[in-house]
Amino acid sequence: MVDFDVKINAEGLGEVVGKKKKSKEDEDRRYDEQFNTFLRLRDRIENLLEQYGRPDSLAGLGDFSAHYDFVQSDQVKVSVANLDLFQPFIVYELQDIVKEFPGWEIVYAVTLDDHLKDWPNMGLYIRGDEIIDTLQRQYFPKKYQSIEYAGSKRGTEPD
Amino acid sequence: MPRPQTTITRIFCSSLREECLKAGFRSDQPRWRKGSGRRSGRWSGGTGSLITDQAYRRLRGGHHYVPREIFEDLFKKNQLRPETRKIFDEAVTGPLPKGLHKNDRPHREYTKAVLGLWYQFVERHGIRSEEMAPDQARKFIYEVLHSDDPRISLYNGRFRR
Numbered sequence: 001m002v003d004f005d006v007k008i009n010a011e012g013l014g015e016v017v018g019k020k021k022k023s024k025e026d027e028d029r030r031y032d033e034q035f036n037t038f039l040r041l042r043d044r045i046e047n048l049l050e051q052y053g054r055p056d057s058l059a060g061l062g063d064f065s066a067h068y069d070f071v072q073s074d075q076v077k078v079s080v081a082n083l084d085l086f087q088p089f090i091v092y093e094l095q096d097i098v099k100e101f102p103g104w105e106i107v108y109a110v111t112l113d114d115h116l117k118d119w120p121n122m123g124l125y126i127r128g129d130e131i132i133d134t135l136q137r138q139y140f141p142k143k144y145q146s147i148e149y150a151g152s153k154r155g156t157e158p159d
Numbered sequence: 160m161p162r163p164q165t166t167i168t169r170i171f172c173s174s175l176r177e178e179c180l181k182a183g184f185r186s187d188q189p190r191w192r193k194g195s196g197r198r199s200g201r202w203s204g205g206t207g208s209l210i211t212d213q214a215y216r217r218l219r220g221g222h223h224y225v226p227r228e229i230f231e232d233l234f235k236k237n238q239l240r241p242e243t244r245k246i247f248d249e250a251v252t253g254p255l256p257k258g259l260h261k262n263d264r265p266h267r268e269y270t271k272a273v274l275g276l277w278y279q280f281v282e283r284h285g286i287r288s289e290e291m292a293p294d295q296a297r298k299f300i301y302e303v304l305h306s307d308d309p310r311i312s313l314y315n316g317r318f319r320r
Contacts, residue, residue, distance in 0.1 A: 031254070035220045046228075056270055057232035058239075058277055058288055067266060068227035070220035072257045079267040111267035121264055 035070055041104055042066050042076045044097045049078070053085050061113065074104045079111040080123075083144045086110075091124060091131065091149055099128040110135065121157045124149070221251035222318050224303050225277075226270050238289045246296040252318040265314050272310035276302055 046055060046066045053063030056079075063082035080086065091108070098106055109123035119139050125132035131152035137145045225247045233239040280299050281287065291299075306312060 031220075038220070055232055056226075056229050056274075058229050058274065059233065061271060061274060065226070065228050065267070065270060067263070068231075069222045069255065069266070071255045072220075077263050077266070079263070079270075081267070107263070109263060111264050113267075113271065116264060116268055116271075 031072070034072065034074070037074075037101060037104070038070050038076060041098070041101050041106075042068065045076055045078060045094065045106060048093055048097060049085065049090075052090055053082055074101075075107055076104070077107040077109065079109055081111055081113055083110075083112070083140060086124075086135070086144065086147055088147065088149055091126060094126050095128065095131065098126055102128060104128075115139070123157075124152075125155070221253045221255055222315075223247065224250045224252075224300055224315065225273060226266075229270060229274065233288050238287075240289065240291065240293075242293050243291045243296045246293045246300070250300045255318065265310070268310045269314040272306070272308050273303055276306060276308070276311075 049055070049064050049066070056062045056065040061081065063080070064085055065079045065081075067077045067079070069077075086108075094106055094108070098104055104127075106126040107123060108126055109121070110119065112119065120136060122134050122136050122139075124135065131149050132155040133149060133152040134155050134157050135147070137147070140147075227248065230239060230244060230247045234241070234244045277299070280302060281291075284295065286295065303311060304315070
């Protein structure tokens with residue numbers, strides 16, 4: 001019988017496996033917590049916006065869609081197809097909601113069906129303590145060009 | 160009298176058990192009988208015949224091939240059967256990598272395109288959403304996955320490795 005003279009430190013190996021398992025469990029727990037927060041915030045947003053517009057559904061395209069695709073970031077994305085939903089009082093109500101979720105933000109994107117191709121990416125990044133405004137109002141019909149959000153900062157879309 | 164397990168045996172068995180569960184097998188699943196050729200001794204039933212709780216949890220949060228936001232609304236209005244909704248809900252990519260904090264206009268285009276396919280599908284099959292059976296939902300998902308509409312194929316392609 002060949003003796004390879006290999007000594008296995010069984011206790012050490014057990015410790016390594018145990019640590020790996022624990023770190024996987026921690027990672028799963030963090031993922032679940034973040035995902036549950038995402039779902040709660042997403043549902044709050046949808047409940048609010050349903051008071052002012054129709055959500056997209058298999059019955060037809062509506063005024064907005066709060067995405068369910070979770071990208072492991074502290075954010076909820078909303079596609080908005082009706083500029084009426086950019087009225088400041090609605091945006092402030094969204095901000096009130098996101099204040100209850102520290103560190104989270106709402107990406108509130110302009111996605112008008114007639115201008116999916118010819119308008120650049122633009123929208124609002126609504127956070128508890130600030131609103132980053134990347135709207136390019138020159139593209140909007142006149143009645144929406146004067147929309148302003150108190151205390152917001154003008155920004156540009158990330159690449 | 161059972162043989163006492165050494166630490167190393169315990170680790171090996173536990174790791175083997177985990178691997179089997181990860182692949183979707185159960186330890187009590189039937190095996191191919193001796194004399195079944197190369198399959199002898201292997202578990203029958205096929206990989207993925209069972210999704211463990213842990214594996215299911217890791218599926219949550221991925222990209223839904225039929226956007227959840229559009230079928231969930233029908234379900235809330237009792238216009239989609241729970242078992243059909245389950246099929247749509249489980250048709251996901253699995254967890255997505257950490258995403259950028261940016262606008263996502265192609266998502267709207269994707270939703271629009273999937274809706275277009277949906278209208279064609281229900282018309283072709285002469286069904287209403289509340290009548291849709293799980294097998295029909297699977298067929299619809301298949302059509303989404305194999306669509307050559309670039310708004311669908313390119314968007315889904317972002318999630319393939």
